[in-house]
């Protein structure tokens with residue numbers, strides 16, 4: 001009789017499909033990758049941490065518990081986590097800016113003039129020491145880059161010969177700049193001299209630089225919250241604003257750009273080859289290098305959490321798992337903490353909590369351990385994946401690797417566990 005019951009239970013378990021270790025559909029549904037927009041010189045505060053935190057709390061919709069009962073749990077392998085001493089490698093610095101200003105004189109042919117219909121409707125202002133009124137938001141003596149035919153800012157790099165898109169991506173002088181760049185301290189080169197810039201879901205911002213300043217870019221990344229990698233490249237941009245200008249196809253300027261990422265940067269993510277503008281001008285990229293410090297970065301311990309532990313792979317323990325959620329964006333372990341705390345708060349408020357609490361000290365409804373990691377799809381960083389557990393595990397138990405799921409390859413980066 002007893003064996004019949006056990007057989008029945010086993011058959012039931014076998015009949016229901018094994019739950020997947022990760023919610024791959026959620027990862028596949030992440031928004032399209034983004035990155036620096038050509039023509040935008042600088043962008044910061046791209047990541048809205050407060051909104052992300054709200055979404056982590058909102059991810060909890062119902063009471064959830066682990067499937068293992070107290071009796072079963074006692075037979076599960078339980079070991080205490082060893083304390084670790086972790087060192088931080090963050091240094092603060094700013095991007096150096098000591099190169100001479102590029103000359104915009106002669107950049108625009110004198111024959112280029114605004115077309116007949118244009119009238120300047122920008123608001124003008126005056127200042128002592130300025131000969132004539134100038135446009136609000138510009139600078140005394142400088143021209144608003146949004147004016148027709150206005151010379152475009154920056155352009156500190158050499159212009160390719162010949163000055164065409166094909167000439168730009170072929171120019172050995174530009175390739176040499178990227179190839180000869182020294183690796184910055186604390187970062188590992190992940191790719192060199194590609195003709196595309198990085199696009200991914202972990203974008204944090206971009207700067208236009210005065211030189212191919214790898215060290216300065218690394219120092220800037222060190223000051224940006226969650227930044228663990230950067231992409232430095234040269235971009236072919238129009239020399240003047242051709243909108244409502246009699247000269248329609250501009251010559252080019254070369255901009256040094258550096259974009260910042262809340263994940264590693266990989267050659268697979270370097271898939272932004274530029275764009276063709278409405279006037280036919282081709283924005284293209286060359287000398288694109290990637291540098292990453294994901295392997296040596298310890299995430300900041302979220303409040304109320306302890307024992308930051310680096311995991312080789314993923315914790316997959318279906319019987320003690322309380323929940324899991326994917327958050328597209330930079331690697332932000334605080335989202336997993338917010339998610340875990342929200343789940344515990346939801347569970348505490350439920351009548352099940354009192355029942356669970358009496359289970360010999362094990363509470364299948366209480367998350368006291370979580371694993372968070374960056375998930376990469378076909379080599380491109382997608383977002384923070386969180387898994388909550390009712391029990392604590394050693395890092396050696398994090399053995400799951402997602403690998404191939406059909407024709408899509410998944411990989412894990414920066415996997416960390418914490419105790420709550």
Ligand SMILES: *[C@@H]1O[C@H](CO)[C@@H](O)[C@H](O)[C@H]1NC(C)=O
Pocket residue numbers: 188189190264292293294295
């Ligand atoms: C980080 O470590 C992994 C595993 O050892 C290695 O495969 C990868 O190349 C490293 N990445 C960097 C950027 O050093």
